[in-house]
Amino acid sequence: MIQLYNYYRSSASYRVRIALHLKQIPFTYHAVNLREAKHKSEAFKAINSFQAVPYLIDGEVKISQSLAILDYLESLQPEPTLYPKDPALRAKALEIALSLICDLHPLNNLKVLNYLRENAKFNDEQIMAWMHHWFHKILAPLEEMISKNKQTRYALTNSVSIVELCLIPQLYNARRFEIDLSKYSTLKTVESICLELDAFQKALPESQPDYV
Ligand SMILES: N[C@@H](CCC(=O)N[C@@H](CS)C(=O)NCC(=O)O)C(=O)O
Structure with a gap:
């Protein structure tokens, strides 16, 4: 199961959540409270050294940057596609x-x-x-x-x-x-x-x- 580290009002996380739901890919939601600076904690730094969300883990695959995550989801589950064909x-x-x-x-x-x-x-x-x-x-x-x-x-x-x-x-x-x-x-x-x-x-x- 995909693990998504994110925060409800992070717009970069929001992009990834839309893609996961559009493609109907199940995932586990891990909240990282940015307001409480949890992304700067040692515990989260050990997960994502960039100290930002979203961060996706799929087994051995670990990705930060929403665009890279979207690209990975597109490869995993091409339909519905996120890109026009033309x-x-x-x-x-x-x-x-x-x-x-x-x-x-x-x-x-x-x-x-x-x-x-x-x-x-x-x-x-x-x-x-x-x-x-x-x-x-x-x-x-x-x-x-x-x-x-x-x-x-x-x-x-x-x-x-x-x-x-x-x-x-x-x-x-x-x-x-x-x-x-x-x-x-x-x-x-x-x-x-x-x-x-x-x-x-x-x-x-x-x-x-x-x-x-
Ligand atoms: N370019 C990155 C941006 C990631 C990013 O900066 N996320 C924000 C939340 S939307 C964050 O974690 N900010 C932490 C901070 O600003 O300290 C992406 O698209 O994933």
Whole structure:
């Protein structure tokens, strides 16, 4: 059985949970409370020296980084696939996913916020200004890109892809930081269609055993 170390409101963990539920892969949930800094404990450091979640263990296989985990799950259980079949759409899906995983998420991550507060001495107002700046920098071009494609049910095709696995958790983070999403009607429509699906419901932060 796959072991997943994660935290209910970690957006990187949320991506992986959606994939596990979509692909109906059973897993054991291990909660790592980031708020209580359990990821920095010696016990967790011995499991994942990067001191972050998600972290997946499948027998001898041990993987950090959500994108690598998603790739592993795709190889284990190819259907339903996380990638469009068409090469151009597949590249587009990865382009969007990477803009969320690599360009946006690191800028609203706990360790970055802690650094801004503790080392750069940002106050709450400066933290919020930082958040607003970086969320809009990525969400605005995504809205523009995805709104041009009005023929499909999801962002790029008629099936869920890696795009939605990355987008929905970042919209969740955006709301946590009170980002005004009113300009992103296409992104919100994709989100509401996804949230009708069982896999997304099961992966929601509030559906997790460690949710508070
Ligand atoms: N790029 C990594 C990000 C992993 C990551 O930073 N996870 C966050 C939670 S979303 C974490 O564990 N943060 C701990 C910290 O910031 O100290 C991935 O996609 O898996």
